[in-house]
Amino acid sequence: MSITATATDVLAFDREHLWHPYTSMTEPAPVRLVTGAEGARLRLADGREVVDGMSSWWAAIHGYRHPTLDRAVTEQAGRFSHVMFGGLTHEPAVDLGRRLVEITPDGLDRVFLADSGSVAVEVALKMALQYQRGVGRPRRTRMLTVLGGYHGDTFDCMSVTDPVGGMHAMWRGLLPDQVFGERPPSDDAAPAEVDRWAVGFRALAAEHADELAALVVEPLLQGAGGMHPYPEACLRVFREVADEHGLLLVLDEIATGFGRTGHLFVSELVAPDILCVGKALTGGYLSLAAVLTTDAVARGISGSEAGVVMHGPTFMGNPLACAVASASIDLLLAGDWRGDVRRIGAALESGLAPLRGTPGVADVRTLGAVGVVQLDHPVDVAAATEAALGAGVWLRPFRDLVYAMPPYVIGDADLDRLVSGMGAAVAAG
Numbered sequence: 001m002s003i004t005a006t007a008t009d010v011l012a013f014d015r016e017h018l019w020h021p022y023t024s025m026t027e028p029a030p031v032r033l034v035t036g037a038e039g040a041r042l043r044l045a046d047g048r049e050v051v052d053g054m055s056s057w058w059a060a061i062h063g064y065r066h067p068t069l070d071r072a073v074t075e076q077a078g079r080f081s082h083v084m085f086g087g088l089t090h091e092p093a094v095d096l097g098r099r100l101v102e103i104t105p106d107g108l109d110r111v112f113l114a115d116s117g118s119v120a121v122e123v124a125l126k127m128a129l130q131y132q133r134g135v136g137r138p139r140r141t142r143m144l145t146v147l148g149g150y151h152g153d154t155f156d157c158m159s160v161t162d163p164v165g166g167m168h169a170m171w172r173g174l175l176p177d178q179v180f181g182e183r184p185p186s187d188d189a190a191p192a193e194v195d196r197w198a199v200g201f202r203a204l205a206a207e208h209a210d211e212l213a214a215l216v217v218e219p220l221l222q223g224a225g226g227m228h229p230y231p232e233a234c235l236r237v238f239r240e241v242a243d244e245h246g247l248l249l250v251l252d253e254i255a256t257g258f259g260r261t262g263h264l265f266v267s268e269l270v271a272p273d274i275l276c277v278g279k280a281l282t283g284g285y286l287s288l289a290a291v292l293t294t295d296a297v298a299r300g301i302s303g304s305e306a307g308v309v310m311h312g313p314t315f316m317g318n319p320l321a322c323a324v325a326s327a328s329i330d331l332l333l334a335g336d337w338r339g340d341v342r343r344i345g346a347a348l349e350s351g352l353a354p355l356r357g358t359p360g361v362a363d364v365r366t367l368g369a370v371g372v373v374q375l376d377h378p379v380d381v382a383a384a385t386e387a388a389l390g391a392g393v394w395l396r397p398f399r400d401l402v403y404a405m406p407p408y409v410i411g412d413a414d415l416d417r418l419v420s421g422m423g424a425a426v427a428a429g
């Protein structure tokens with residue numbers, strides 16, 4: 001009884017006082033109270049234990065309460081939890097820097113530790129602007145991107161996020177005015193369609209080249225802008241366009257990094273000049289992101305009037321976050337993440353296939369350990385969420401999408417349950 005009373009109290013205060021992501025304070029959508037989490041499961045205050053289909057938004061790749069990650073945090077907390085990074089350094093940051101340089105494509109040797117994904121994108125954009133100034137092209141102040149992208153919620157991040165379909169349409173006119181190309185075709189598009197897209201994109205880049213500093217995209221999979229996988233051929237077009245016109249290629253792998261698409265980083269296919277990682281970097285334990293770039297870009301930045309990267313968050317290089325990030329990377333590389341991603345992808349593909357062509361379903365697609373069901377109407381989020389919970393699964397649909405990217409540690413029985421939960425959400429939503 002007392003647990004129930006406490007839960008009611010907690011939820012009541014939450015409802016009155018706390019904002020949740022993208023929700024109203026006056027008409028808040030319901031939230032569920034989590035009292036524990038372990039492996040691929042969340043425990044709710046009403047006693048239910050549900051399979052987590054979201055990895056807490058791409059982050060918890062090893063699931064919850066992993067003993068190795070728990071230990072990394074507590075051991076570092078026993079030494080020191082934080083010191084400023086201005087004028088000081090520490091082994092957790094250096095150890096993480098070593099690993100990031102090692103596991104990302106050759107040449108990405110300079111590391112900026114940021115405190116969230118959005119800040120990482122801000123830093124990447126700032127680096128691109130400073131680089132262009134440093135190499136004597138100060139008029140290159142705009143960014144080139146494609147429709148359908150998502151790059152975070154701060155203002156410059158919003159400026160490269162899809163202005164219409166994205167979450168930031170209302171800011172048009174207040175944001176820096178960037179150049180948007182057509183969204184790349186879907187990954188099953190015919191070669192002729194890819195060619196048609198490429199011709200248009202190349203023409204747009206050529207038209208604006210003199211004012212463009214960088215090309216900023218999510219590689220291979222657009223995430224929060226619509227869960228849209230696109231062909232590798234488009235990635236190569238991005239690299240060619242950047243090279244042809246002197247733009248830096250910024251790949252935002254905050255969602256795709258650390259194996260989710262079946263590649264450790266999509267950047268292995270096409271190397272960027274600047275790479276942003278975040279989300280799964282700490283295995284979902286703490287907020288941390290990183291921006292990696294090349295020696296050439298670092299030198300260009302040094303040639304700008306400031307001579308330095310003009311950014312330095314208070315919690316830059318937080319030792320707890322760095323320690324758990326290194327532990328998470330080691331755990332990932334020591335295990336069979338490729339096998340897990342393949343296993344999850346196969347289960348999602350076969351489990352969701354029967355939904356193709358059923359009433360209300362516009363498309364079913366999978367990439368790596370991501371499964372997406374696109375409806376032909378906006379999801380009734382409350383009904384879909386409740387139906388998934390009824391089937392023992394936590395999902396967070398948005399727009400017209402019911403999708404999942406579970407922790408890599410999810411077992412086969414829980415995967416079956418996840419697929420059923422998605423089906424229930426689709427039927428109810």
Ligand SMILES: *Cc1c(COP(=O)(O)O)cnc(C)c1O
Pocket residue numbers: 116117118119121150151152153218223224252253254255278279
């Ligand atoms: C989530 C996300 C971001 C923003 O990261 P935050 O940590 O939420 O600030 C940026 N880019 C992409 C591709 C993302 O998925």
